[in-house]
Amino acid sequence: MLRLNRQTDYGIMILTCLVREDDKAMPPRLLSAPEIATASGLALPNVSKILKALVRGGILQSRRGVQGGYQLSRLPADISIQQIITALDGPISMTDCAGEGPEQCDVSSLCPMSANWKYINDKIVETLESITLEQMAIPGGVLAAANNDSDSTRNPEGE
Amino acid sequence: MLRLNRQTDYGIMILTCLVREDDKAMPPRLLSAPEIATASGLALPNVSKILKALVRGGILQSRRGVQGGYQLSRLPADISIQQIITALDGPISMTDCAGEGPEQCDVSSLCPMSANWKYINDKIVETLESITLEQMAIPGGVLAAANNDSDSTRNPEGE
DNA sequence: CAAATCAGGACCAAAGTGGTCCCCTTTTGG
């Protein structure tokens, strides 16, 4: 089915919640895990686990202690879906052939597909890299961006 | 990791073997499961399972009985990677949101992402639909096709 | 009728995923 795992799905949902919260409170403040759990409607332990992974992946910044919490480490327009998927699900690699490492197929003599898989993999990464969290956070945002600017993948100053 | 399962990987490998065998024996003959297992270097029971699924998915045709076997049901240029993946791994659907059925997110009120996911999903299906088995069967075939036919080529210095 | 061959599905071990919990460190404020 080529499905990304539920943690990743939730993670993107959580991040879109953060974007909307930031829009509300313009001097963006830190949100604690319990607050984010409430806002997203998900269970706290799970939300907490996902938030930690997003920090490790460089998507979020955190502060400990009383009044601590999480915030985006970059503008929503500078965070791609690809980066989020990589943070929560590891690097995209459709097959072993398509991966980065030295893990060759053991049947590489029979397999002329390696370069082809790499190309396909790159194409998909490219697609996911071109979608930003900012677009994802508004209904129809991805489609609108695709219509407005069908050539270049990123627009300099959003909206 | 967004990886397709091993059956699918093997399936595509098997099909590229079939393409090459067809090229050898120009009046394309039926190949039995044991022959295909030998040609592909995979274990017979597993190859057999995959071949059956490919028949069910309309990629292969089969004939039973003595001298029976399998052959492609269309020309390699008319079989897309997308069709093969669908036959072996079900329809592509990155998230529940992106699926076809009436399976709405239960939190759809909080979730403006549904249309966005569908768009992303379509984009990936489109990519995989544009790659043919014929291209996949020759080393560098996909890249060559992409260079020749630059319908929507991205920046060459993209990397 | 026997042999070859595909069809369908049962079955099980192994791996992966999802979700929760625990204990530790950091920070703030009385």
Next chain:
DNA sequence: CCAAAAGGGGACCACTTTGGTCCTGATTTG
């Protein structure tokens, strides 16, 4: 200086999925 509020890092386990094999039945040929 200590207690409370928060995040950090894993361990842990139940559940599902996947990978692979095998068995039984249906077709076809000679």
